[in-house]
Amino acid sequence: MRPSIKQVANLAGVSIATVSRLLNKPGSVSAETAEKIHRSIEQLGFRPNFTGRNLRAGSSRTVGVVVPTLSNTVFAQCLQGIELAARELDYSVMFTTTEYLPEDESAAVELLLGHRVDGVILTVADAGANATLDLLEREKIPFVLTYNQLALSSDVRTDRLPRASVSVDNRAAACDAVTHLVKLGHRRIQMLSGRFNASDRAIQRYYGYLDAMQAAGLEPLPAIEVERHTLTAAADYQQMMANPAHRPTALFCSNDLLAMSAMRDLRALGLRVPRDISVMGFDGIPVGGLMEPVLASVVQPSEQIGDVALRTLVGAIERGAAAAAAGGAPVAAARHVLPHTVREGGSAAPPSQP
Known part of the structure; x- marks a missing residue:
């Protein structure tokens, strides 16, 4: 059986509330009490249930990622950028793939939403006409597109905000x-x-x-x-x-x-x-x-695309929560177009003369 917070409290000789305060606000208990609790945690091999704690607070601190495949290392590099940035910002990442099948996009997103992710980073087949993105907007789930590059003219509808994206041109x-x-x-x-x-x-x-x-x-x-x-x-x-x-x-x-x-x-x-x-x-x-x-x-810059996408999404999540608490309107999404370069490799050379 997984050790419980009650067992930690009993072994340390403190209340469950004291253990909870230490886990949520480390500076809220004395150094002596904190040392006893940490010894108990180490002895029992206790692991705090941050997921449960975050869900009770109305946030899972988890983001979902949907990419076409990981066999193309472009998306693996992007996922690495997402993961490193998420770790820095104390978020977890769940990902799934669609294998380039547009019909699988909705199922992939539904799977992630079932795990209560706070927002989604995704690459879709067609960002201009996409039922999955429409669903996310209706459900008010923040999302950021990677690699998809929407033309400004695709957001002429007045009933929706521009869709956030990170890509090259x-x-x-x-x-x-x-x-x-x-x-x-x-x-x-x-x-x-x-x-x-x-x-x-x-x-x-x-x-x-x-x-x-x-x-x-x-x-x-x-x-x-x-x-x-x-x-x-x-x-x-x-x-x-x-x-x-x-x-x-x-x-x-x-x-x-x-x-x-x-x-x-x-x-x-x-x-x-x-x-x-x-x-x-x-x-x-x-x-x-x-x-x-x-x-x-x-x-x-695929890793940078992932990094910027994660930070953009977390910003949208946190601004959205603040706006909802204050009764304000949603904030317009950001579009990031990152620079590209041309690698002049040996596979391209002047044509041979006939």
Whole structure:
């Protein structure tokens, strides 16, 4: 049986109320009494039930996190940033994944709400039209989006406040990536992406691809969409590379795992990166810097995204509680757009001369 606060009190020779005061306000009892209680806690192996205490106070001091997957280290890095910031602010973290299935988003959030989380950090398929986010707003549960980047025009409705988010500028970052390929001399650049309907980030990055091609006076090629970044798309690559006169000299991929999968499949077809075709990714995951050649990529600060998201959420939770206590109106949410960089890796080089 787990030791109880009553057993601690009996062993220390004090009242239960005295033990409770020490646990909640350490300076509220004398040093001598505190020492006796701490000896009892150590001897019994007692662990205070902070969850119960927080629920009685109307707060669990726990935040929920919903990400598409942890197999992509972008989200693992983000979760690390969330966890470190939460620890610093005395919050706990519960997380779950959706495996890129929009229909699983509501179930994931319902699971977290069942555990009485105070707020949620999440990445969704489409932040512009999302029933899960509507639910959180109706229930007045604070939330912060990560990686999703809402255009200001999506908040034209007057019956809701802007939605809090932390991301890079996906469109501008993708434009910078494709512009880097253009500056290397590429004229036929094709985009490889996950399904656009599963990721609004991919759509924004596609718009960035179009922006760069238009700015350079180049004709965009049809995007290649694949189901998952880990799947082999050899048939698409074979078709893409079939005609040497019209095949692309560079691939811009909507994420790094997709770029690395493409490099694997292209090598299997006997093509050399970057001699036969250059490959550019998006995310800047650390393993890309360990490849040979190093994966050229847009680098987004994923751990910082998690850190800022957690701090933004805790601020919203605490401001919301204060506003509710004072009978005030909710506070408008913050949007953070963090800087990106372009890693000029060896997987992207000037095109070979025919």
